[in-house]
Amino acid sequence: MIEPFRRLVRPLTSRMSLALRVAILTTLSVAVTLAMISAIVYVTVAAEFKSSLDDSMLRRANDAVAANYVPTEKNDAEDALTGVKAFVVRGGELFAKAADKDFPFDHHEVAVSIGTQERSMRTVKYNGVSYRVVAVRASPGVALVLAQPMESIERALDRLKVILLLSSAVGVALAGMAGWAVAANGLRPVRRLTAATERVARTQQLTPISVSGSDELARLTTSFNSMLQALDASQHRQRQLVADAGHELRTPLTSLRTNIELIGQAADNAERSLSSEERHEIMGDVRSQLEEMTTLVGDLVELARDEPMRRDPEPLDFADVVTQSVDRVRLRAPGVTFDVELEPWLVFGESQLLERAVTNLLDNAAKWSPSGSTVRVRLTEGALTVADQGPGIAPDDLPHVFDRFYRSSEARTLPGSGLGLSIVRRAADRHGGTVDAASESGGGTLFTFVLPGSEEG
Template sequence: MKLQRPDLVHPVRDGREHSLRILRFFTSRMTLALRVAVLTTAAVAATLTLVSATIYVTVRSEFQSSLDDSMVRRAQAGVTADLGSLFAGGADPGALALTDIKVIVLRSGRGVLLGTPAVSNFPIQFIGLPEREVSLGQTTQSIRTAMLKDTPYRVVAVRSGRGEALVMAQSMESIDMALKRLQIILLLTSAIGVALAGLAGWAVAANGLRPVRRLTAATERVARTADLTPITVTGTDELARLTTSFNAMLTALDASQTRERQLIADAGHELRTPLTSLRTNIELMGQATGQGGRSLTEEERAEIMGDVRAQLEELTTLVGDLVELARDEPVRRNPEPLDLADVVTLAVSRVRLRALEVDFVAHTEPWMVVGEAQLLERAVTNLLDNAAKWSPPGGTVRVTLTDGTLTVADEGPGIEPADLPHIFDRFYRSQEARTLPGSGLGLSIVKRSAERHGGTAEVSSTLGKGTTFTLTMPAAPTI
């Protein structure tokens, strides 16, 4: 088994992770506008680099292709004009140097046609294997680039006869100079384009992110001053939608704080009455048992203790109702399939024990729901207690559960039409209900319980004939 050094197991991956850490270090210290400008500049730089490289390669290829075609045509024209015979007859090939073209006739791959001294000055670098293969008849023509004193030459060889090849060489210095000028132009153009792209990217980012900066300032203002005033929305783009959503969040937060303040104020008001009464009774008992005070009779003591117990029960109920209403989460503690008819039957049995002067007539049909039995039982119990409280002695409360709809109808005096829209509000109590015990939270808990289970709670009433509460619950999904 071959062992590996721990520091050489994944050098590529380690290097990539190191580069990513460096990139995250620098980008984390950039503003969003600067990041947008940098990314824009990098994208434009990459595009211009690709375009410039494409242009340069295309132009160089076109130059070389044009030169090759031109030299091949001239070489073929020289073969047609039988330059080899002219050289053998004493013509001076050095005269072609005036046109920056060097010409030689290569025979059988071994030498040149010597006729004049100029021919012997033909550089040996221009005679290589490709040209010898053409003279030997192995190929019809060859094209290549050869260097002479740091100057590139394009060398073309074509067959000029049996065992002969006409070789031409032309300097590419003018083409190289043109390509160098093109390089400079492309570099300058790319640099100017990248600079303009960076400036444009910064300007666009700074202008486009103005709503984001406004949102940032608004959030900082909210965190600093707790001022939930919505900010102005401009435009219809994604940032405008973000601003609208932020304003909706501020509105919801303001409403939540308003409800919280109202709940605290109402709770304080409702708690003040039983606490004041408890303090009064306790002070009265303390004065009666103190030195020099008159003693209480057993009847008076029992009356005060009964009053204290009633106030403690009212206070306990009020605190429990407040805790229940303070929960805003949906039912997810212990939801389970259960029969709503069992919940209603149990609630009726419990309320009958403490409402002996009222007759309860219940008719229930099975109805499976998914929810929390304790919360549903409390909602039903609140409805029954409310009906018992308003029913006259000897009255009847009719409880019916059919197809998931629970109705609780009493024979009380009914509810004023002006009070009906507010009957499920927290701490709301009608003028007639203020003289009766209660916290004004029972029906709020009924509505909250129905909403948490996906149901509804409604009320209808006729003055002098009674009130009917309707609680509708969705059925449990069938498997």
């Protein structure tokens, strides 16, 4: 029963605006509430009228019994002035005027006359008029019955019914208008958000919108502005990454193009043939530039991944990762001694990313360490420290050493793209850790790479 109704209503509501649906829902809610209140008021007032009439008629009947009242033609005529009819029921038979012989009495009055019921109250129809009938026991086997028309009560209830219907109709109309006004005014921020979203999609301009108030819609607007700011920052980072990558790729590409042109000219012109030493020098330069481009492209791909780890993290000993990185860097930096002391530290993470980050830290230390110096590597309670004996980092450069493509004035003369330490920070962030850099007082730089985990046990 409910599902067919939903299928019938859904196409109608789907074409309505949200404000109209809110207004209709408000109107229906108020209409149901007013209908229930009107019904309760009507039933309560009707019951109160009947109760008041019953109390009045019982009091008159009891007073009449106490005064030994017996209905006669004369008494009936007098009572007719007030609209009250009086009857006597004896032994189950009605004694009254001839004109009222057909008055509809039943077992209620009989029960009162024979003593099985003390009194009775009910409503009957007689000659098209509603009567409230009350019976009290007058004496053994005799009951006094009073019947009073309810025309005045019915007229009052009819007036009350009209008043309730009119007031409910006015209330529903006012509720509909108020619901529409509230919905239209309350949904104004939503319309602004919709317009802002459409503007962003149309113009690609991530301009925040103004926020007024402190309610839920204001918080929604604030969240929307935060999203716009995040998108703007992401676009800025992407543009900066592309610009920086293009700048870094320009140098090796230029060198490669120059070397290839030299080889091509030598191949086309026998007089410009290259000696064996020159060929080896050019090929060595080409190989070096290719390695630099390969490293740069790999770093760019790694930094372009803003999503969290795709691989399921696996338990591993961070000390093993550091050991493998140290062994690899030792081969590339034979003139530097590595003083290594490691404690086991169990972490959950991506071994390849962690190994690359540690390798970048060690490569950086080896690059800045003079020949014959020592790089101190320690792993204690999840904190990896790498200390070199180089010149240290200038105070102005310390806040930027982990930025993409950032290179100090001293580093610009050395090989590298300025992405290694950015990858270190990315690895720390993706594993819930931290990385810091500091210049030591006696010279050199201290990097601290901290990962959450526990000791093996």
